[in-house]
Amino acid sequence: MKTFTKASISLFLIAIVAQSCSRKKDNFINRAWHSVGTEYNILYNGEIALQQGLETVNNAYTENFWELLPIERFEAKTDEVRLGNEAQNSDFERAEEKAAKAIQKHSMTIGGKEKNPQIDEAYLLLGKSRYYDQRFVPALAAFNNILNKYPTSDKINQVKVWREKTNLRLGSPELTIKNLKRHLKQEEVEGQDLADITAVLADAYLAIKEKDTALKYLDTAAVATKINAQKARYNFIRGQLYNEFGKRDSANMAFDVIIDMHRKIPRAFYINAHLAKSDNFDAETGNKLEFLEYLTELEENRENRPFLDKIFNRIARYHQSEGRDSLSEVYYNKSIAKNKELTSDKVLFSRNYLILGDMYFDRTEYKTAGAYYDSTLTNMIEKTKPYRVVAKKRKNLEDVIYYEGIARANDSILDLLKLPKEEQVAYFNKYIKELKVQDSIAAEFEKKRADKEASRANAAKNRGFGIAGSQRASVPGLPGGNNGGNTDFYFYNPTTSAYGREEFFKLWGNRKAQDNWRLSSNQNSIKSGEEGVSAENEIVTQLELYDPEYYIKKLPIDKVEVDSISTDRNFAYYQLGLIYKEKFQEYELAKSKLENLLISNPEERLVIPSKYNLVKIYELLGQMDEYEIAKNRLIAEHPDSRYAEILRNPNSQLAKDQNNPETVYENLYRKFENQDYAEVISESEENIKRFEGDGYVPKFEILKASAIGRLKGFEAYKEAVNYVALTYPNSEEGKRAQEILNNALPLMSNKEFLPEDDGNSFHVIYQFDSAKKEEIKKFTEELTKIMERLPYPNISLSKDVYDENTTFIVVHGLKYITSALGFGPTLQDYKERGTKGITRKYITASSANYAIIQRHKNLNEYINPE
Structure with missing residues (x-):
């Protein structure tokens, strides 16, 4: 009896389950069965997969606080619109599969209506997974399907938000604005739905560059949202926009909202809000001591360690603004070091390197500045305006480095020549003192290295590891040993050996392997590609290197040589003046160089243009007294020059055209x-x-x-x-x-003619004496008239100079050699409308051979080959 009862109950339950599985029957059990199964099984797992995919996307995304943050923490690929159904992210693919499964197996469309209340959720999950996988067209189809089939869904506000986000990603911000504004008029929206809608509207207005309207909607979103991460993001963007509009107080209020949230939000927003607010500090009215204490507190807070690179950068900028360049340089370098250690923020790298480059440039340390600009460029995005600006500055710097090197070296020589013998001796004694210190350091370095190697050799010997015979095979790292990389012996350890080689070249330069190799005369004596080629045949002893007379004798004394040094220096001054004025707008530096040039007895060719450029520099600097004096002096001393004419009549046609x-x-x-x-x-x-x-x-x-x-x-x-x-x-x-x-x-350089059969375009060439201009003109007109009636498509005529005495009239555009060969006879036989035809001799040549003829002027070789 009990068995029968159990069997009956089991059959009854099975029957109920079987009946409830049907998607065609509209009753409570069927609806509940499919609704619960959809929500707590398929959609639950789909939501988990979606969240895992979002976590992957968010981990790969880095916030760029240097620019206006995006409204949504999501980076869409704008270079392509994916239309297919193949997912790129496995988590989003799984979420999509779960949504599709829910629709396929649990949809209950009866009488044209959906009876499963979870199907709209399934379509929403389907659209979201496609959206985050950047398949916006299929995502839009999923969202539209909900709006069309389920207009009474409780998710309708969310669906409209997602649809318009998708329209925005597809490049239709105007449509997004139109649809969402209409929805706000038609429906009473509040809470998180209002925050989401106004945030998307703000994003759309940003896309069409209407930032003031975007800010209005963003204000609403920041207040309405209950999600702390969104509140922080929206307020940060508000602060950025207020700063763009010059409203610092409003921006600071937005940043304060973020700061007050503190540990409720990601630390990056908290720190960057502090830094953004600090950028609005007014040094003229604010308390500088309190501000410095505020920055120091940010630096010393242990929780801020992951952001020390940005904090150091802000402290460096503050010290720089206060004129403490040495201290600011220390902090810029600390920022670079921390950036390498922590985040590798390329924008921060580029800004630090660029500022340091500018600082060294202002100090006229151009080589160092150039190195910093190189580092700046490696951390910038190519083909952008900032990159091009720095690249141009770096390129211009090459000329500055070159001419500054000449100017400094030649100035030093000329200054030494002006000194009396006693001061020359004192100068070189100072140099010799520094040289002795360097030699002492080098000797100490060698001694330590030798002692270290000796101690290692003794230790190896004491351990029983000799290097002779059979013992060598058992010593790891030695030639013939068991391996090649695990020895302490200097020359057989690649890392140690490379380090030693680098240190040697830093200290001694490139030296030839010979006796007395430490002498300075042997430096740079080995040239690339040469073995043992010495730059000097002179053998210099250390005693001579420590004698000031050795250097004094090397100073030039020949007048021609000294004049040459002075001429090169003066031209360098002139070029530097122009570069600073025209390329860098560094008018004070330009003024200094040109003024120094004019008191250095320059060549006549440099005098007038230097004076004229100084006049313009005085005008640009607003130094009008100097401008008038220099202008009048140039006009008085050089009245017939074109520069004087320009200054007398700056608006004259002569000044603008003829002399320009x-x-x-x-x-x-x-x-x-x-x-x-x-x-x-x-x-x-x-x-x-x-x-x-x-x-x-x-x-x-x-x-x-x-x-x-x-x-x-x-x-x-x-x-x-x-x-x-x-x-x-x-x-x-x-x-x-x-x-x-x-x-x-x-x-x-190749002047060998190619076989005519290889050509794919051919010319017919007529030769004329260049002096016979009327004959050339008449022939050209006649040939043009005939060519208009010939059945050759795409042919044209040109007049090409061959040399000083010869001009070619050339017919172009003949595709085949037979057409070129037959062109002349065709002209000879052409007697239509009273013309006599053209019987002049001609030459045919392929395009390649014609280029060789013009390039090497070897027409005779072409006509009469050997």
Whole structure:
């Protein structure tokens, strides 16, 4: 009986379960069964997978507090819109699978209505998982499905928020604004729903650059949200926007909200709110002592250790603003060291390195500044405006380093030559004293190293590890030993050996392996690619190195040599003046260089342009008394110069056009384009003399070289370009000339003609004497008329200069050699409308061979091959 009862109950329960599994019957049991199974099984696991995926995304995301934070902690890939269904994140894929399973197995659509109240949740999970996986189009379909099928869902506010977030990601902020504003008018929304809607509206307005409207909605979101992390984010963005609008007090109030939340929010927001608020400190009205104590407290708080790199940077900026450069430099370097240790924040790296580079630049320590700028560039994003600005500054710095090196070295020599013999002796005695200290340090270093090696050798010997015969095989790390990397013996340990080699080169430079190798005359005696090539044949003893007379004898005494040093120094001063004025807008530095130049007995070619640039610098600095004095002096002393004319009549056409090197160059370039090469060469030479010392001279030189190449061929062009590269090595044109020598000319050097059959484009060439301009004009007009009626598509005509005496009329665009060969006979037979036809001799050549003819001026070799 009991068995029968148990069996009956079991069958009854099975029947109930079987009946409740049906998705076609609308009764309480069926609805409850599918609803509970959906919510507490499938959707529960799907939500867990979604949260795991979000955790992965958030861990990979780094907040960039240096820029305006995004409203949503999510980085969308804007370069592509993924349309497919294949997920990239396994957690989001699992969440999507669970949502799809819930829809497929538990949806109860009966009579056109959904009876399972959890299906809208399933579609929402489906859309979210696709959204976070950055498949926005499929996500939008899921959200729209809820709005279309479940308009009475209790999740309708959330669904509309997610749909408009998706529209925003798809690049439709206007649609997002329209839909959400309409929803706010139609529905009473409050609490977290209101916070979410206004946050998305703020995001949309930011996307269309309407920051003031975005701020209005963000204020609402920051108050309405109950989620602390969102409250911190929204308030931080509010502070950033208020700062952009210049409302420091409002910004500080927003940052204070974050600071008051303290441990309720991520520490990064708390610290960055402190730092952002500190940036609004007014040094003129605020208490500097209290502010410094405030920064010091941030530094000393143990909880702030993960953010010391940013705190050190803020302290450094404060000390720099107060003129304490040495202290600020210490903190910038501490910030760099902590950044490497903690976060590797590239923005912070780049800012620290850039500021230090600027500090060294202001001190005229250009090599060090250049190194810092190099480090700045490695931590910046390429192809951005800040990167280009620093890259340009670094490139310009190369010229500064070069000319400052010349100026300093030559100034030192000239200053020494002016000193009496006693002061020269005193100067070199001071140098010798420093040299003895260095030699003493080097000797101590060698002694310690030798003692260390000896003690290691003795220790190895005492342990029974000799290096002879069979014992060598058992010593790890020695040649023939059991391994190659675990020995303490100096020369067989790669790390120790490399360190020692580096220290040696730092201390001694590159030395040849020979007796007396420590003597300074042997430094840098080994050149790359040479073995034992000595820079000097002189053997210098240590006694001589410690004798001031040795150095005094090396000072130049020949007048020609001294004048050359002075000339180089003066030109360096001039170039530095122009670089500081034009490229860096460092007018005080430019003024100093040009003023020093004018009191240094410069060459005549530098005097007038230096005076003119000084006049302009005085004007830019607002030093109007000096401006008027310098202007009147230049006009009085050099009345016939173009600079005097510009100063007398700054608005005159002569000043603007005829005497302006830029305008002269542009006019000359147009002549180059018109193939007036002989005229370009002649006028370039005149203008090079006329504008000597001006920054446009290298431009005239490279234009002249190009004209020479077009008129005289490859070898003449090579010589002219080489001259530009050697004469103006630090100008843009000189560097370009060097690139041409290294890269372009080797490719152009081949003068061997190619087989005509290999060509894919051919020319028909007619030769003329360049002096017979009327004949050339008449032939060109006649040929043009005939070509308009010929059945050759895409053919064209050009007049090309070959050399000083020869001009080509060239027909281009013939695709086949047979077309080129038959073109001449076609013209001879063409007698339509009274024309006599063209019977002039011609040459055919492929495009490649025509380029060789023009490049090497070897037409005769082409016509009459051996």
